[in-house]
Amino acid sequence: MINKNVYIETYGCQMNLSDTEIVSSVLIQNGFSIVNKASSADVILLNTCSVRENAERKIFERLTHLKQYRKKNHHLIVGIIGCMAERMKDRLVGENDMVNLTAGPDEYRNIHELIKQISQEETTSFDKLRVALDEKFFLDKKILETYDDIAPLRTDGVSAWVSIMRGCNNFCSYCVVPYTRGRERSRPLKSIVAEVSDLMKKGYREVTLLGQNVNSYKCPETNSDFPDLLSAVAIVAPAIRFRFMTSHPKDISDKLIETIGRHENICNHIHLAMQSGSNSVLKNMNRKYSIEHFLGRIEKIKSVIPDCSLTTDIIAGFPGETLEDHHATMKAMEIIKYDTAFMFRYSSREGTKAFELNDDVAEEEKIRRLNEIIHLQQKISKSQNSLEVGRIHKVLIEGRSKKSESEWFGRTDTNKVVIFPYKEAMSQGDYIKVKITGFTSATLFGEIV
Numbered sequence: 001m002i003n004k005n006v007y008i009e010t011y012g013c014q015m016n017l018s019d020t021e022i023v024s025s026v027l028i029q030n031g032f033s034i035v036n037k038a039s040s041a042d043v044i045l046l047n048t049c050s051v052r053e054n055a056e057r058k059i060f061e062r063l064t065h066l067k068q069y070r071k072k073n074h075h076l077i078v079g080i081i082g083c084m085a086e087r088m089k090d091r092l093v094g095e096n097d098m099v100n101l102t103a104g105p106d107e108y109r110n111i112h113e114l115i116k117q118i119s120q121e122e123t124t125s126f127d128k129l130r131v132a133l134d135e136k137f138f139l140d141k142k143i144l145e146t147y148d149d150i151a152p153l154r155t156d157g158v159s160a161w162v163s164i165m166r167g168c169n170n171f172c173s174y175c176v177v178p179y180t181r182g183r184e185r186s187r188p189l190k191s192i193v194a195e196v197s198d199l200m201k202k203g204y205r206e207v208t209l210l211g212q213n214v215n216s217y218k219c220p221e222t223n224s225d226f227p228d229l230l231s232a233v234a235i236v237a238p239a240i241r242f243r244f245m246t247s248h249p250k251d252i253s254d255k256l257i258e259t260i261g262r263h264e265n266i267c268n269h270i271h272l273a274m275q276s277g278s279n280s281v282l283k284n285m286n287r288k289y290s291i292e293h294f295l296g297r298i299e300k301i302k303s304v305i306p307d308c309s310l311t312t313d314i315i316a317g318f319p320g321e322t323l324e325d326h327h328a329t330m331k332a333m334e335i336i337k338y339d340t341a342f343m344f345r346y347s348s349r350e351g352t353k354a355f356e357l358n359d360d361v362a363e364e365e366k367i368r369r370l371n372e373i374i375h376l377q378q379k380i381s382k383s384q385n386s387l388e389v390g391r392i393h394k395v396l397i398e399g400r401s402k403k404s405e406s407e408w409f410g411r412t413d414t415n416k417v418v419i420f421p422y423k424e425a426m427s428q429g430d431y432i433k434v435k436i437t438g439f440t441s442a443t444l445f446g447e448i449v
Contacts, residue, residue, distance in 0.1 A: 006032050006115075007041035011058065012049025014245065015181075015210055016082055018161040020047050021152030023081065023108050028153060030112035038069055043077040043115055045101075048084035050176045052347040056084055063098045070098065077101060077118055081108070083180035087351065105166070105181050106145045148187045151195075158398065158429040159206040160199050164192055164229065168212035170248060172275075173286040173353035174315065174346065177212055184212070189219040193232050200237040205429050206396055207233070209244040215251040227259040234263040241265045241396070241413060247272055250289040252297055261304045268305050269415040272297070273313035277332030278325035281318050286353065291332060298336050309339040309414035316373055317346045317366030319357035326369050330376055339384050339416065340442070341377045345370045378441045385416070385439035392449060393418065395434045397426060410434075418444045 006027055010020045023045065024034050035041055044066060049055040059080065070076050079101030080092050086104030093102055100118055103111050146166055154160055165186040168178045196207055209230070211217060217226040224232075226244075234242060242265060247256075249272050260266045272294075276282050279290050301308055314329060333341075345366040348359050361369075393412040401407035406422050410432070420434050438445035 004032055005035045005041050006043040006045060007035050007038045008045045008047060009038075009062070010047045012047075012051065012055060012082070014161055014208065015163065015166075015212070016047050016049060018152065018163045018210055019082065019105060019108065021154055021161070022147050022150055023047070023111060024153035025150055026108055027112055027115075032112065032115070034153070038066070041069075041076070042073070042119075043079065044069065045079045045081050048080055048082040050083040050087045050180055050349070052344065053349070054347065056088070059084055066098060075119075077115060079103065079111075079115075081111070083176065086180040087176055108147070109145065109150075144182050144185050146185055146187045148191050157203055158396070159208070160204050161208050161210050162192060162195055162199075163187070163210045164214065164226075165211040165217050169216065170213060170250075170288070171286060171353070173284060173357075174318070174349065176349050176352055179351055181212065184216050186211075186217050186220055188221045189224045189229050189232060190221070192229060193236050196233045196237050196240065200240050203429070204240060205431070207237070207240050207242055209233070209242065211244075211246070213246060213248040213251075214244050215248050215253070215256065225255075227253065227255045230256070230259050230266060231263065234265050238265055241267055243267045243269065243415070245271050249273070249294050249297055250287065254300060257301055257304050260308075267413040267415065268308045269311070269413065270301060270308060271311045271313075274329075274332065274336075275313060275315050276318065276321070276325065277329035278321070281321050281325050281329075284320055284354070284357065285315075285318060291328070295332070295335065307414065309416065310336060311340045311415070312336075312338050312342070314341055314343045314373055315346050316343065316370040317361040319346070319354060319359050319361065321346075321361055321369075326372075330373065333373070333376055333380065337380055337384060338377065339414070340381055341373075343370060343373050343377060382439070382441040385441065385444060388416070388436040388439060388444055390436065392433055392435045393446075395420070395432055395446075397428055397430045397432060399428050412444075416444050417442070418446050420446045420448055423448065 008020050010016050038044055046059055048059050066078055077100045078098050080099055081103045082105060085102040089102045092099045101114055165184060167182040167184045169184045171178050199207060214226050217229060247270060274294055275285055275287060277291050348355055395410040395412055395418050397408050397410045401409045401419050407419050408422050409417060409419050411417055418434055426432060433449050434446040435449045436444050436446045
């Protein structure tokens with residue numbers, strides 16, 4: 001008997017959310033059903049992240065929690081998919097008796113076959129079967145997927161993720177992504193434009209173009225670059241506003257910045273991961289740019305798109321980082337004035353180049369430096385948001401506020417969350433003009449005009 005009901009939990013980045021839509025589509029096309037509760041499932045899939053150690057620890061904790069479902073259903077299939085499956089397949093299969101199935105990011109096309117085969121076998125033969133199926137379906141590593149021919153299963157009718165490329169060639173010394181997602185490969189421009197055009201016809205109002213580094217996009221048929229693609233989708237779908245992530249500082253071009261400034265429906269928001277303000281740390285990270293280059297790109301963005309919001313990623317306590325390096329990062333933050341930032345202490349990842357470095361910053365010092373960075377960014381974010389008072393923004397309504405049914409929440413095109421009074425005449429997916437009347441470091445408050 002084949003187990004039909006599949007429950008999927010997604011962890012990590014937006015690319016994983018997009019991949020879950022791909023996996024769901026493959027399963028439904030092959031006779032499976034997607035359910036919303038683990039208790040209703042015959043198959044539980046955890047779509048995982050490996051960027052930081054804490055992300056992997058959460059998965060092992062979740063596997064322990066899932067044992068309650070295995071006790072009730074001895075034939076329950078539990079699978080680990082995504083980056084963690086690619087990076088730790090041997091450990092997951094060999095050491096954890098909860099895991100029956102692993103599939104990395106390039107192995108989703110045949111996931112239904114894997115589930116069917118396991119469903120038809122006795123529980124006692126799972127270990128042998130996993131090895132046999134890996135050999136049968138997934139050993140050809142020459143296949144690097146784009147899933148260009150698979151329509152994602154989308155459940156949100158307002159915002160959509162569209163993957164334009166997969167993989168990464170940058171090999172930052174701390175990052176596992178090139179090892180878990182493979183080398184860069186791009187989808188054809190015409191297929192992306194067709195997908196976006198279809199989304200507009202279906203009533204979607206916002207699309208985020210996804211890639212590990214969208215700046216590296218190169219159409220395999222026409223050699224068009226990312227600014228060309230961005231212009232093409234902005235023109236074909238004028239009713240949709242477009243975001244993109246992520247952009248690497250080393251190759252964000254004048255052409256891209258000018259393209260954003262030229263099209264009204266390309267959002268005035270750029271996420272540019274600085275990681276550090278120290279040239280010596282950036283070199284050890286293999287980021288391939290200097291802080292001077294980075295500041296030059298910021299200056300160009302602000303000159304072309306004065307209202308552009310800027311967000312970033314910062315790592316505290318990278319191997320070899322001195323107090324002087326740490327202070328250089330804080331100085332850069334004060335100069336640039338990011339609207340928000342994702343801030344983390346360094347987490348050593350086995351298999352990366354940085355894993356070979358002497359992790360010489362004590363954990364307590366990493367935490368102290370991280371807290372300093374967080375405190376500074378909160379101060380900057382609050383100051384930046386104070387400038388919004390009195391301004392009028394075109395806000396996309398995303399839903400009811402989590403804190404109050406009497407309020408809507410939405411986002412500006414600069415990617416700032418706005419809370420404003422609920423009105424029955426408005427619906428999720430509507431664009432509305434909102435005047436900003438208040439703020440915190442993380443949220444804007446306003447009134448409809």
